[in-house]
Amino acid sequence: MKALPVEQKVVDAADELRRLLVECIGEDNVVAEEAERRAYESDGLTAYRQTPLLVALPETEDDVCAVLRLCHERGVKVVPRGAGTSLSGGALPLADGVLLGLSKLGRIVDVDYENRCVVAQPGVTNLAITHAVQDRGFYYAPDPSSQIACTIGGNIAENSGGVHCLKYGLTTNNLLGLRLALMTGETIDLGGKHGIDGAYDLIGVVTGSEGLLGVVTEATVRILPKPETAQAMLVGFMTAEAAGECVARVIGAGIIPAGMEMMDKLAIEASENFARCGYPLDVEALLIIELDGPAGDVTESIRNVSNIAKSCAAASVRVSSCDRERDAFWAGRKAAFPATGQIAPDYYCMDGTIPRKELPRVLSRLSDLSSQYGLRVANVFHAGDGNLHPLILYDANNPGDLEKAERFGADILKFCVEVGGVLTGEHGVGVEKRDLMSEMFNETDLAQQQRLKCAFDPGGRLNPGKMFPTLHRCAELGRVHVHGGKLFRPDLPRF
Amino acid sequence: MGPVYSTRSAAETADIVKSALADRTTLDVQGTGAKQPLGRPAAANAVLTLSHMNGVMFYEPEELVLSVEPGVLLDDIEQMLSEKQQMLAFEPPDYSGLFGSSGSGTIGGAVACGLSGPRRFSAGAARDFVLGVKGVSGRGEAFKSGGRVMKNVTGYDLSKLMTGSFGTLAVLTEVTLKTLPRPPFETTLLVSGVGLERGVAILRRMAQTPYEPNGLAYLPKGVGQGACAAIRLEGAKVAVEERVASLRKTLQGQKILTLLRGESQAFWRDVRDVASLIDGGSPLWKAIVPPSDVELFVQENDPQAYFLDWGGGLVWLTMKEESAAPSARNGAIYLVRAPAAMRATAPVFPPLSEPLRALTEKVKNGFDPAGILNPMRMYSGF
Ligand SMILES: Cc1cc2nc3c(=O)[nH]c(=O)nc-3n(C[C@H](O)[C@H](O)[C@H](O)COP(=O)(O)OP(=O)(O)OC[C@H]3O[C@@H](n4cnc5c(N)ncnc54)[C@H](O)[C@@H]3O)c2cc1C
Numbered sequence: 001m002k003a004l005p006v007e008q009k010v011v012d013a014a015d016e017l018r019r020l021l022v023e024c025i026g027e028d029n030v031v032a033e034e035a036e037r038r039a040y041e042s043d044g045l046t047a048y049r050q051t052p053l054l055v056a057l058p059e060t061e062d063d064v065c066a067v068l069r070l071c072h073e074r075g076v077k078v079v080p081r082g083a084g085t086s087l088s089g090g091a092l093p094l095a096d097g098v099l100l101g102l103s104k105l106g107r108i109v110d111v112d113y114e115n116r117c118v119v120a121q122p123g124v125t126n127l128a129i130t131h132a133v134q135d136r137g138f139y140y141a142p143d144p145s146s147q148i149a150c151t152i153g154g155n156i157a158e159n160s161g162g163v164h165c166l167k168y169g170l171t172t173n174n175l176l177g178l179r180l181a182l183m184t185g186e187t188i189d190l191g192g193k194h195g196i197d198g199a200y201d202l203i204g205v206v207t208g209s210e211g212l213l214g215v216v217t218e219a220t221v222r223i224l225p226k227p228e229t230a231q232a233m234l235v236g237f238m239t240a241e242a243a244g245e246c247v248a249r250v251i252g253a254g255i256i257p258a259g260m261e262m263m264d265k266l267a268i269e270a271s272e273n274f275a276r277c278g279y280p281l282d283v284e285a286l287l288i289i290e291l292d293g294p295a296g297d298v299t300e301s302i303r304n305v306s307n308i309a310k311s312c313a314a315a316s317v318r319v320s321s322c323d324r325e326r327d328a329f330w331a332g333r334k335a336a337f338p339a340t341g342q343i344a345p346d347y348y349c350m351d352g353t354i355p356r357k358e359l360p361r362v363l364s365r366l367s368d369l370s371s372q373y374g375l376r377v378a379n380v381f382h383a384g385d386g387n388l389h390p391l392i393l394y395d396a397n398n399p400g401d402l403e404k405a406e407r408f409g410a411d412i413l414k415f416c417v418e419v420g421g422v423l424t425g426e427h428g429v430g431v432e433k434r435d436l437m438s439e440m441f442n443e444t445d446l447a448q449q450q451r452l453k454c455a456f457d458p459g460g461r462l463n464p465g466k467m468f469p470t471l472h473r474c475a476e477l478g479r480v481h482v483h484g485g486k487l488f489r490p491d492l493p494r495f
Numbered sequence: 496m497g498p499v500y501s502t503r504s505a506a507e508t509a510d511i512v513k514s515a516l517a518d519r520t521t522l523d524v525q526g527t528g529a530k531q532p533l534g535r536p537a538a539a540n541a542v543l544t545l546s547h548m549n550g551v552m553f554y555e556p557e558e559l560v561l562s563v564e565p566g567v568l569l570d571d572i573e574q575m576l577s578e579k580q581q582m583l584a585f586e587p588p589d590y591s592g593l594f595g596s597s598g599s600g601t602i603g604g605a606v607a608c609g610l611s612g613p614r615r616f617s618a619g620a621a622r623d624f625v626l627g628v629k630g631v632s633g634r635g636e637a638f639k640s641g642g643r644v645m646k647n648v649t650g651y652d653l654s655k656l657m658t659g660s661f662g663t664l665a666v667l668t669e670v671t672l673k674t675l676p677r678p679p680f681e682t683t684l685l686v687s688g689v690g691l692e693r694g695v696a697i698l699r700r701m702a703q704t705p706y707e708p709n710g711l712a713y714l715p716k717g718v719g720q721g722a723c724a725a726i727r728l729e730g731a732k733v734a735v736e737e738r739v740a741s742l743r744k745t746l747q748g749q750k751i752l753t754l755l756r757g758e759s760q761a762f763w764r765d766v767r768d769v770a771s772l773i774d775g776g777s778p779l780w781k782a783i784v785p786p787s788d789v790e791l792f793v794q795e796n797d798p799q800a801y802f803l804d805w806g807g808g809l810v811w812l813t814m815k816e817e818s819a820a821p822s823a824r825n826g827a828i829y830l831v832r833a834p835a836a837m838r839a840t841a842p843v844f845p846p847l848s849e850p851l852r853a854l855t856e857k858v859k860n861g862f863d864p865a866g867i868l869n870p871m872r873m874y875s876g877f
Binding site: 357 | 609623634643649650655676677703736784827862864
C-alpha cells in the first residue's frame with residue numbers, strides 16, 4: 001500500500017489548527033499529545049499504523065459540523081472513526097489529517113415501537129440498540145461479531161453484516177433514515193421514520209461508502225419483534241463438498257434460514273479448543289443452521305433441513321433443545337476469530353464473496369495456495385450468502401511472513417473475482433483492498449464511482465486514500481470527451 | 496416526439512448515447528413505455544427504447560439470482576420464476592390498469608422506477624433486491640457496479656442509486672436481481688367492519704407480533720372490500736394455519752373473513768396495483784408516512800378516497816378538489832397519476848431541501864453532465 005504524499009504545510013501548521021479546533025469544540029475534546037494520539041494509530045487491521053496529526057472528539061452534531069467546516073476552510077483532510085474495529089483499514093489515520101472520533105456521540109435519541117425504529121447517534125454501539133429495546137421483545141437484526149464494540153456509524157460506513165443477514169439483510173436493508181454532515185459542514189436529512197423516500201437513493205450510496213462521502217451524525221434503524229422461536233442445528237460432514245451441497249439444497253428447497261454458517265476442520269478445532277462448545281472433532285466441515293420464526297414454521301423447517309442433511313450424508317445432526325444449547329452452538333462460531341488467534345501468533349482475515357456453487361473450487365484452490373505459501377488457513381464461511389472468511393495464520397515475527405500472508409490473501413480475493421464473486425462482502429475495501437479494485441472494475445467503472453465522490457466532496461478531503469487505487473481530480477473527471485460534432489446516428493433503425 | 500431509436504446491445508446503447516451527446520440530442524429512455532405516465536414528462540427530443548434488448552443472461556434458482564437485460568417483460572420474469580417456485584419479493588406493481596397501458600412493462604422500467612408492492616415493510620423494497628447493474632451513463636460510457644453475489648461492499652453501491660432514479664443517471668443495460676422462494680401457502684385474514692382508528696390499531700398490533708405478517712393493509716368503507724383490515728400470512732401450510740389460529744385468538748370478537756390462496760393473491764394484487772382507485776381519473780397521490788402519523792394524515796387531508804398499505808406506512812389517495820395536493824408533517828408525497836400538464840408543474844417527487852437539491856443535481860451531473868437522459872423527468876431544472 002502506498003501512502004498519499006504528506007502535505008507538509010498542514011503538518012507545519014498543526015499548532016494553529018489545534019488552537020482553532022479547541023476554539024470550536026473545547027480543550028477537552030482535542031487530543032494533541034503524541035502519546036495520546038498514538039492510541040488511534042490503527043483500527044482492526046493492525047498491520048497498518050499511522051499516528052494522526054490531531055484527534056477531534058466532538059460531543060454534538062454541531063461540533064462535528066464545526067470541525068468539518070474548519071477543516072474544509074483550511075483544506076485539511078478528515079478521517080472519521082467510530083470504534084476503530086474496521087478490518088480493512090477504513091479508519092486508518094493520516095499524518096496530515098484530523099481524526100474525527102465519533103464515540104462521544106453515543107446517545108440513543110428515540111425509541112419508537114409504534115414505528116418500529118430507533119434513532120441513534122453515530123457512536124452508539126450495535127449491541128446497545130438491541131439492549132435498548134429487548135425488554136419489549138424487539139431487536140436490531142444486523143449482528144456483526146464485533147457488536148459489543150462497533151458503532152452504528154461504522155456499521156453504516158462499512159455496510160456491516162452478521163451471521164443473521166441471510167434472512168434479515170445487511171445494515172443497508174435495515175436503515176430507514178440518516179443525517180449526514182458533508183465536508184462543508186452542511187447537513188442533509190435522508191429518509192426518516194417513514195423510510196427511504198423519493199429522489200436518488202443516497203442512503204444506499206452512503207451505506208458502505210467507508211466515510212468518504214459524509215459523516216453520519218444520526219441514524220434511524222428498523223427494529224424487529226424477536227422471533228417467536230429460534231432453533232439451531234449443528235451438522236457435521238466428512239467433506240466440505242457435502243456441506244456445500246447441503247447448503248445449496250436447503251435453499252433450493254425454498255428454506256431461508258436465519259443463518260447458515262460453515263467452518264472447516266481447523267476452524268472447528270480452534271473454536272472447540274477455545275470455547276468448549278461441544279463441536280464434533282471427527283468431521284471435516286460443520287454447518288450451524290439457525291431457523292427462526294413462528295413455532296410451527298420452525299418445526300417444519302427443522303424437519304426438512306434434517307432430511308436434506310441426511311440425504312447429503314451428514315455424519316452428525318444435532319438440534320438445539322433450548323436457548324442455552326443454541327447459544328452454545330453459536331459460542332464457538334462467534335469466537336472463531338479470537339480462537340484462531342490462540343493457535344497462531346497472528347492471523348489475517350479475508351472477506352471475499354463467491355457464488356455459492358463455486359465453493360468446492362474455491363476451497364481446493366485455497367488449500368493449494370496454502371501449500372504454496374506454506375501458511376495454514378482456517379475457514380469460517382457465511383455459507384448461506386457465499387461470504388468467505390479465510391483466516392490466514394502467520395507469525396509477524398518471522399521476517400517476510402506478513403508480506404507472504406498479504407500476497408496469499410490477495411490471491412484468494414483475485415480468485416473470488418475470477419469465479420464471479422467480489423473482493424469484499426462486509427469488511428470494506430479501505431486501504432487493504434484498494435489496490436485490488438482494478439481486479440473487479442475497469443477505469444471507467446472506477447471513474448464513475450469517483451464522480452459520485454466528487455458530488456459529495458469535490459475537494460477530496462474526506463478519508464482520502466481509501467477505496468480507490470488512484471485519485472483523480474474532480475475537474476479532470478468532470479470533462480466530457482465528445483468526438484467532434486459526430487452526428488446523431490441516422491443509420492439506426494427507427495420505429 | 497421526435498425519432499425513436501432502438502438498441503439491442505450495451506455497445507449499441509453506448510454508441511447512441513455518445514452520438515446524442517455529440518449533437519445535444521436529449522433522450523426519453525423507455526422500455527415498453529408502460530410507466531411513461533409516471534414521474535414528470537421528460538423534456539426530450541428523441542426516444543431511446545430498450546424493449547428489444549431482452550435477453551436473459553442467467554437464472555440460477557438455487558443461487559437465488561437472476562440476471563436479465565432491461566427489456567425483458569415483467570410478466571415473462573414472473574412466469575419464469577414461478578416455474579421454479581420463486582418470485583421477486585418486492586412485488587413490482589402492474590400499473591397497466593392505472594395508466595391504461597397495454598402491459599406491466601419491462602424489468603428495466605420496474606427497477607428504474609423503483610416501485611415496491613405490499614411486502615415492502617417486511618421483505619424490503621426494489622432497491623434491496625438489485626445485486627448489480629450495468630449501464631451507460633449520459634457520458635456514453637458503459638460501466639458496471641455490484642455483482643451477482645448476495646453480500647458485496649466493493650465500491651459504492653451504484654445499483655441502489657440506479658434503482659428509482661427514473662433513467663436520469665444512466666441507461667440500464669443489465670440488472671442482476673435476488674430472487675426468493677415463493678412460500679407454498681398463503682392466507683389473508685380480513686377483519687371487517689372496522690373504521691380507520693380501529694383498522695390502524697390492528698395493523699399496528701400485527702406489525703408488533705412475531706407472526707411475520709408480510710401484507711398489512713386497511714381499506715375504508717367504499718373502497719374495495721371496504722372497512723376492513725387485511726393481514727397476509729405466508730409459509731408452510733401447517734405453520735400458516737397455526738399462525739392463523741393464534742391471530743384469531745388475538746382478534747377475538749372481530750368479524751373475520753379468510754381469503755385462501757387464489758383469493759388472497761387477487762386481493763394483494765389489487766392492493767399492489769391500486770386497483771380500487773383506478774376509476775374516476777382524478778389525480779392519484781401516494782404518501783409515505785410514519786405509521787404512527789397515518790390517522791392524523793388522513794384526517795388532515797380529508798381525501799376523496801384512500802387506502803393504506805405497508806402496515807399504515809403508505810397511503811394511496813385522491814383529493815376532493817382536483818387541484819389540491821395533500822401534505823404531511825413527516826414523510827414524503829408523490830403524485831402518481833395526473834394529466835401531463837399537472838405533472839409538469841406540480842411537485843411529482845417530494846421537494847428537496849436546498850443542500851439536498853444541490854447535492855442531487857451534482858450527482859446527476861456526475862453521470863449525465865450534458866443532461867441528455869430523461870431531462871426533467873424527476874425535477875424541474877435537471
Ligand atoms: C473481532 C471482529 C469481528 C468482526 N466481525 C464482523 C462481522 O461479523 N461482520 C462485519 O460486517 N464486520 C465485522 N467486523 C468489522 C468491523 O467491526 C465493522 O466493519 C464495523 O462496522 C466497524 O465499526 P466501527 O465503529 O469500529 O468503525 P471504524 O472501524 O471506526 O470505522 C470504519 C469505517 O467507518 C468510517 N466511519 C466510522 N464512523 C463513521 C461515521 N459516523 N460517519 C461516516 N463514516 C464513519 C470510518 O472512516 C471507516 O472508514 C469485525 C471486526 C472485528 C475486530
